Amino acid sequence: MGRTSQLGNNELVRLLDLSLEAFCIAGFDGYLKFANPAFARILGYTQEEMLARPFMDNVHPEDVESVGAVLVGLAKGKDTSDFECRLVCADGSVRWFKWNTHTRPDEGVVYAVARDVTDQRGDGAELNALLRIATLVAEDVQPQDLFAVVAEEACRVVDLSAVSVVRYELDGTATECANFNRGEKVSPVGVRSSIEGTNILRLIRDSAAAARIDDYAGLKGEMAATVRSAGIRSTVGVPIVVAGRLWGTIVGSTTEPDPLPEDTASRLADFTELLATAIENAEPHEAIERLVDEQAALRRVATLVARGVQPDEIFAAAADEVGRLVGTDSAAVVRFDDDAPGIVFVGVASNMSDAFPLGARWEFQDGMASAEVYRTGRSARGGTKDWSTVVGPVGETHHRLGIVSTVASPIVVEGRRWGAMTVQSQEPLPLDTDERLEKFTELLATAIANADSKSELAASRRRIVAASDEARRRIERDLHDGTQQRLVTLLLRLAAVRKAAPAGEVLTAALSRVETELASALDELREMSRGIHPSILSKGGLGPALRVLARRSTIPVALEVTTKERLAEPIEAAVYFVASEALANATKHAQASQIDVSLAPCDGVLVLSIRDDGVGGADSAHGSGLVGLHDRVEALGGTIRIESPPGAGTLLVVTLPLDV
Numbered sequence: 001m002g003r004t005s006q007l008g009n010n011e012l013v014r015l016l017d018l019s020l021e022a023f024c025i026a027g028f029d030g031y032l033k034f035a036n037p038a039f040a041r042i043l044g045y046t047q048e049e050m051l052a053r054p055f056m057d058n059v060h061p062e063d064v065e066s067v068g069a070v071l072v073g074l075a076k077g078k079d080t081s082d083f084e085c086r087l088v089c090a091d092g093s094v095r096w097f098k099w100n101t102h103t104r105p106d107e108g109v110v111y112a113v114a115r116d117v118t119d120q121r122g123d124g125a126e127l128n129a130l131l132r133i134a135t136l137v138a139e140d141v142q143p144q145d146l147f148a149v150v151a152e153e154a155c156r157v158v159d160l161s162a163v164s165v166v167r168y169e170l171d172g173t174a175t176e177c178a179n180f181n182r183g184e185k186v187s188p189v190g191v192r193s194s195i196e197g198t199n200i201l202r203l204i205r206d207s208a209a210a211a212r213i214d215d216y217a218g219l220k221g222e223m224a225a226t227v228r229s230a231g232i233r234s235t236v237g238v239p240i241v242v243a244g245r246l247w248g249t250i251v252g253s254t255t256e257p258d259p260l261p262e263d264t265a266s267r268l269a270d271f272t273e274l275l276a277t278a279i280e281n282a283e284p285h286e287a288i289e290r291l292v293d294e295q296a297a298l299r300r301v302a303t304l305v306a307r308g309v310q311p312d313e314i315f316a317a318a319a320d321e322v323g324r325l326v327g328t329d330s331a332a333v334v335r336f337d338d339d340a341p342g343i344v345f346v347g348v349a350s351n352m353s354d355a356f357p358l359g360a361r362w363e364f365q366d367g368m369a370s371a372e373v374y375r376t377g378r379s380a381r382g383g384t385k386d387w388s389t390v391v392g393p394v395g396e397t398h399h400r401l402g403i404v405s406t407v408a409s410p411i412v413v414e415g416r417r418w419g420a421m422t423v424q425s426q427e428p429l430p431l432d433t434d435e436r437l438e439k440f441t442e443l444l445a446t447a448i449a450n451a452d453s454k455s456e457l458a459a460s461r462r463r464i465v466a467a468s469d470e471a472r473r474r475i476e477r478d479l480h481d482g483t484q485q486r487l488v489t490l491l492l493r494l495a496a497v498r499k500a501a502p503a504g505e506v507l508t509a510a511l512s513r514v515e516t517e518l519a520s521a522l523d524e525l526r527e528m529s530r531g532i533h534p535s536i537l538s539k540g541g542l543g544p545a546l547r548v549l550a551r552r553s554t555i556p557v558a559l560e561v562t563t564k565e566r567l568a569e570p571i572e573a574a575v576y577f578v579a580s581e582a583l584a585n586a587t588k589h590a591q592a593s594q595i596d597v598s599l600a601p602c603d604g605v606l607v608l609s610i611r612d613d614g615v616g617g618a619d620s621a622h623g624s625g626l627v628g629l630h631d632r633v634e635a636l637g638g639t640i641r642i643e644s645p646p647g648a649g650t651l652l653v654v655t656l657p658l659d660v
Helices: 002-018 037-043 047-052 061-075 118-138 143-157 200-207 222-229 264-281 283-306 311-326 369-376 393-401 433-500 505-532 535-540 542-552 569-590 627-635
Strands: 022-027 032-035 083-088 094-104 109-116 162-168 173-180 192-194 211-213 234-242 245-254 331-337 342-348 361-363 380-382 405-413 416-425 557-561 595-602 605-612 639-643 650-657
Touching: 022 037, 032 047, 037 047, 061 083, 061 094, 094 118, 143 162, 143 173, 143 245, 143 264, 162 200, 192 222, 200 211, 200 234, 200 245, 234 264, 245 264, 283 311, 283 433, 311 331, 311 342, 311 416, 311 433, 342 416, 361 393, 369 380, 369 405, 369 416, 405 433, 416 433, 535 542, 535 569, 542 557, 542 569, 542 595, 569 595, 569 605, 569 627, 569 650, 627 639
Parallel strands: 557 595
Antiparallel strands: 022 032, 022 109, 083 094, 094 109, 162 173, 162 245, 173 192, 211 234, 234 245, 331 342, 331 416, 342 361, 380 405, 405 416, 595 605, 605 650, 639 650
């Protein structure tokens, strides 16, 4: 009988070893006394490892309380059935188990059998969640209301710490449309954030594909810092694509140390499809937003035009704005080249600078929309073409990028065809693309016309300054070679007359007085001549001329000149006259004890800095004597800056381009 019983136990062990269900015997000391191979295999341990660790270590943190309550009941002799909880596997993944137990308090053990119901529970919960969302979509619930539901359902079903629905904006930022974080919001809805640096939103926007980040340590950017401060360890994002364009993304994250499971992206993708449908159903509302976005983009470009920003900067900004509006990064501003008909790239969307380098020149080819604009002066569209057969950069670039659609609109400046704005795409561009481009080309034409006017004004001012300097030099030569020489001759003759005059105090004294006054007048004339245009500047250059100014100053001057080369004549004249006027002002008004003057080249410009330790309070707009020098400096493309807080001295900084 005993042998039969022993054989029966062995058979039972074999059956437990073969079972696909989880069997175990747990002690009230917190450790397992027995675990069959299936239980250990499901959790990713060996049987020995299972027996060596407290079984509560594998209970999911959110289920510890409910499992603890069951254990209290088991200790009192209360069996349980169909109890579900989550256990954490060795690899960090989570499995759901349904338990039946029998307790033996007198022996200090609990017999338990469990079934892994993860797939059934997950599939069922996810299906129910998707059905609820699909119902809302069918009822035409507004996308904004749907976002919150999706964030919560996805967070619970996919077992994430937090989920966010985010929309990409045209200015390179992203707006938080909804979020759920186990009942606690990550950030307020509607907050717009920069996505510069390395983060999940930037990766998805740049690739239009699912992405993940499992380690934010050391990543740069404002958003990465925010993620770290929230304790998030791993994120997975899936793009939301509406009518073929990237609208936004849904992002799931976890604060657990282990990365999110590999199937997280595919599970989130089921939700993005429903979101895309809801957004597309709300197209009338989207059309309004599209108009708002377009007007905002136009305002941003118009602001740059009104501020007189350099055209190349406006071109780049317009290309970026148009690219985002149309849904393609491939946008550019081109100038027509009449010498050998073609285009030159003068502004390119930031993401396409490698494909379309600034300054690159393309000769016109059949099929180029810009060539048709050049010919007709009207907006044009380029269709599908086998660019692989076209030799040169046009064919190579179009073929490599897979461009199948191009739209170009003319930029007309004061009646002449100046160039065009173009967009290219791997998909057919919308029919209204040319209309949208034309709104921007009008602004670009204004910017170009303004720049031309400013250039003509600057050239005119340079001519006036040059003519004035030439007049100064002529007057200085006339005074030196004419009037001064005659006065010197008269002075010498008068001295000779005085020596030859008959002895007599009255006559001799009168002649001496005239001689003295004549010498004084000659000195004043020489000083005036130097002020008109110093000959030492023409002969010796800036260094010697500035040293002369420093020696004449009644206030000690510390002079530092680090350039010894002769510079363009207009540059030397501008620096000299600004320095002369500044030293004169300091002498008259500053009550200073020291003046520091430095002149040095720096990054293609010449920098003149003059600082005194006087009373400050200087204002170039009210009688400082520097007003007339602004035209001289600005005509050369330079700038004058004055800082003169009361009681803290005065700093004057002049920058002048060296390539005048």
